Amino acid sequence: MARYFSRSLLAILCQAGLGTGVLLGAVSVTQARDIRFNTDVLDLKDRGNIDLSQFTQKGFILPGTYELAINLNNMVMPVRPVTFLAPDDDPKGSEACLTQELVEQLGLTDAALKGLTWWHEGQCLDVASLKGMEAQGDLGTNTLTLSVPQAYLEYSSENWDPPSRWEEGIPGILLDYNLNGQTQRQKSNDNKQTNTLSGNGVAGANLSSWRLRASWQTRISHKTGSGQPSEQSFDWTQYTAYRAIAPLRAKLTVGEDFLNSDIFDSFRFTGAALISDDNMLPPNLRGYAPEVTGVARSNAKVVISQQGRVIKEILVATGPFRIQDLDSAVSGVLNVRVEEADGSVQQFQVDTATIPYLTRPGQMRFKLAAGRPSNWQHQVNGPLFATGEFSWGVSNGWSLYGGGLGGENYSALSLGLGRDLMAFGALSADVTQSRARLPQQGTLVGGSYRLSYSKRFDETGSQVTFAGYRFSDNRFMSMADYLSAKNDITGVTPRRGKEMYTISFNQQFASLGLSANLNYNHQTYWNQATSDRYNLSLAHYFDIGRFRNVNLSLTAYRNNFSNTKDDGMYLSLSLPWGNSGSVSYSGSYAAGANSNAVSYFDRVGDAGTYQLRAGVTGGDADLSGYYSHRGSLAQIEGTASVRGREYNSIGLSLMGGATLTAQGGALHRTSMLGGTRMLIDTDGVAGVPVGGYGSSVYSNVFGKAVVADVGSYYRNSVRIDVDKLADNAQATNSVQQGTLTEGAIGYRHFEVVAGEKAMAILRLADGSVPPFGATVLNNKRQEAGLVTDGGLVFMSGLQPGETLTVHWDNQEQCRVTLPQSIPAGLMNTLLLPCVKG
Template sequence: GYAPEVTGIAKTNAKVAVSQQGRVLYETTVPSGPFRIQDLSSAVSGKLDVKIEEQDGSVQTFQVDTATIPYLTRPGQVQYKLASGRPSTYNHHIDGPLFTSGEFSWGITNGWSLYGGSILAGDYNSAAIGIGRDLYAWGALSADVTQSFAQLPDQAKKQGKSWRVSYSKRFDSTNSEITFAGYRFSERNFMSMGEYLDARYRDGSTGNNKELYTITASKGFENLRLSLYGSYSHQTYWNQSADDRYSLSANTYFDLGPFKSTSLMLSATRSQYEGTNDDVVYLSMSIPWGTASVSYTGQYNDKTYMQSASYYDRIDNNNNYRLSAGNSMGGVNGTSSQGSGYFTHHGDAAEMTANASYYQNNYTSFGLSLQGGVTATAKGAALHAGGGNGSTRLMVDTGKVSGVPVNNGRVHTNMFGLGVIADVGSFYRNTTSLDLTTMPDDIEANQSVVEASLTDGAIGYRKFSVVQGAKAMGILAMEDGRHPPFGSSVFSHEGREIAVVADDGQAWLTGLQAGETLDVKWDGQTQCQVTLPKKLDTMSSLLLPCQAIG
């Protein structure tokens, strides 16, 4: 279930786009400060381009190498992926040849896995072979080699190899982890498909990769309530200067008098691109304030120090907001005041974020973002918030009853009685429940909890036993004045048991529909029928004549 993680620091409310070879994989809006994107698809691998578009018009760009240990597969299993299509640009224009790609991973034994793959695209073709080894207490190690063949116009065919070694290890005894450490070397004539597309169809500005060193590590100190996180990547090229990216953050929490679990975070990032340094230092302190929190943040970048005080609160499970006010000092704008607001709504059909910012003598901006998806199966279709391409999801069915709240109201079923839980964990037992406390009065659940354990990328389906209709106390009487026997069952026209007759013909009836005919059964068969009034009065007991059958 590994998926790459993208971290960075936004100077303002910003839009973050993660792309690969010009194709946008993930796009979201983040508030100012550090962000961490952890919900990319586990199918993503390779080098990612990250673009941060700030509200003042400035743009940050950097790359993240997501090489990991993708080769380890359960013994005896084969995992494979196939894809075919044409590349597209940032502007969603088709640009490049038709290609077909595939890869597989085979679990030879419990410790060894074999990996292979290829890309076929006419004038560009490549093939890779690798092997992964589970070292058990010593982590996991893998190595692979890729051979590329590229034909550019008016040039000789280029052939080259690229070697890679990857290592991963978690040290439970010391609460630390090397999530990835690796090395890659590419020959001068080796070309990835991204480099080929750039050289063939664009301006050829992408560097010709040579060596890549990358490491990501974390360490926790439970006694000190402190955690450290760091990453480093060093990319050299055959035809341009090297790029470096360093990131280090420290998080701690403590009790500040009556304020429990006050948190303090310090992070710093340096990106070196073509000999130019882009440094960002960020400091944040957050104090719980009832159900809300207040915080102070300071950020230094490009000789400018920005500071602000913020108030964050949750309106309910689906809505939260943050208000900030502060100023900036230094830089070309001198001292300026600023303010911003950020609102997030988790809806049934989409996740919405709205933001606004004011920067004295500089800019005023507004932003709105909607993100969601649609899941269509043989059982039906439903719009939903969240859920990346191929993510694990659970479709819930409430039997054509709409507006049923699920998982504390995070999802409500649509007009067809369907809803989709998009944040389901793979390979774990997931419990999904109806929210009985906020369920409308005319809806009743005979079954309110379901469980599902889904494989990665699966779409599960679970059905709840839910009825909708009026509720009323009824007194059932037959033509001769007698009542149906104690313990008789009352069934709806759909064959669903809705009540059991008590003393003197009394029955608590649920899920009633005006004008509906009910069956009353005892001795194993229907003995009489009740026809409900076309206008139900649920405030008083209903006297319901039961007409004998036959």
């Protein structure tokens, strides 16, 4: 396309019919910046009507303001207005004016900032004052490329930027939702049907650096033929406002929250918290995010909740599931409920673990909170409390940590020591003592002792994500235990912990193509039955004849929760079939629910997957299907199941959101409710495919799209998929990057031109033509074409009736108005008058 190569002198001269041998004699370089052209070699009708002044300097750009993306050492920053000015010592030259605002976002070290000098009355950076720095503009790609020696920049890694480049985003409102609808008919129960609609979501607003969020959940259930009215509930479960405090690498939260602690057990409270945020650290220093694993015996809905608040609902297909996208701030005991298609329910709990609380030498990490305990109905039900904890990097490898929690009639103190064992992992140990005064039992003083370990063994392919042991004596009480006992007439706390063993272990045997994953949790209580959960997964990849990457996997589990045992095993053999599909056999063995089935899995484009399954369960035919589609407007999942004489059911899940800002808005899919997102502006062009790390979404009729699969404090890339771009559309710059703070609504503007292509001859009022080398710009100051011999120009991205400007001698000379109907094809050459503006 002409607008991409017209900045090249080679392309201009080739349009004039010259060979490369002539080109070598046509150009002479007098110095690094100035270039002279021997125009005598040009085969032109009018040798006196030539304007190559804009090419006499390397990278010359006409003085003016342009919307350019900033490319800093191959990292593409947001598009911004950049002004090109003539330097004070060169009136005919042109240099980019790097403002103080732009320089602040480069992430220069304090030493580098002190040595900077400025020009144009102190408004523009003198690039020469930073030795080795270069700045070069390119209108062909609408990019300002900055090369800065790494020694002058703050620490950064491949996917992480220093705080100076973090973006708070733009103001806006959002409404995210996750809705699940299910219909189930029990054939063995007079064909009675149960219809259920459940969901949860987040409504919010972003104001400057503040994020306002309100979480909700709902459930509607109706049983036909039961004679009972529908059960309905809708609750606002949590009101929160938070913001990042970048200088402290911390997050400030006001409102309702769960205590986020590495030392004390979590409970819900209303108040404020200031917490060092691991997400603000480079990725290799970040903490552990909890995950939930299990096995679904049929198409099922998995509900993860904590103290009554639903954290996540998701439909899963038959077989093992692994949910890894929970927020790393989630801590404490999670309740997991697996609702099967036949109406049966699996329940178990997951104790989220924390890695040893270690800190780099000389650094301090902290967590502060104050408020009153509350329940999910927004009622405070406990005394005013305050808590604080810290971790201090004493020396290389050693960390001292501890903290305290105190309120009326309750207090706890903790002290611990952590050690980085280098090749042997990381180990920490701590002691916590509590003091609680209860009307029924008097004053109870007790202790809790914990040992934690974490290690990745690269040499052996092993990883102990977390391993821990904790013992609490009979008189120890956590804050949650105290609140429960205080509100109980007997003064007894149910489920008061005694011993806990937990481990999450992964082993890779690369030479054998074998991987193993073990999750184990054993919890004993002083006044309740023991709770156990085991989950062991083995996977082996191998080749059979022409089949490659055949997968044999085995998952075994045991749940012992509230004196209810649930043991099971799932075996699967899968082999590739076709371009993207796979055929598999699976056997599921559980109490009273043994099944064998054959299934087929395949992809639909790059955004959809489906699975068809047929088998036998308990002597009955068992048929099911599962479909998932990552659409532009929502993440859609659907299930359907039929089992012989027992039941049939269908389910549908929608997960998406709406984001609205002053720059526009869009409906979109989402992955984290209320989370970070990027609003994409495609210059009003609809149907432009854009994306982050997932499948592309398409801009709406207003030229807006929202990409939700982006992370916080992580350098994200958003791009236009040029392979799917319409033939009549062109993107000047297809990739942009940036780092957003948590919950931000980022904004990226892509220069997209959509329109017709045409050949034209330009005529001035006196019958002459613009000079060879004159530039044609559209109303967005984007280059639409370049004039060659005789006023001939090839133009692209044209809109009927649009007015274009023609420039030479470094300024606008005349204007061209296109007809209301542009002939299709390039064989029809338009004759267009160019008149003074």
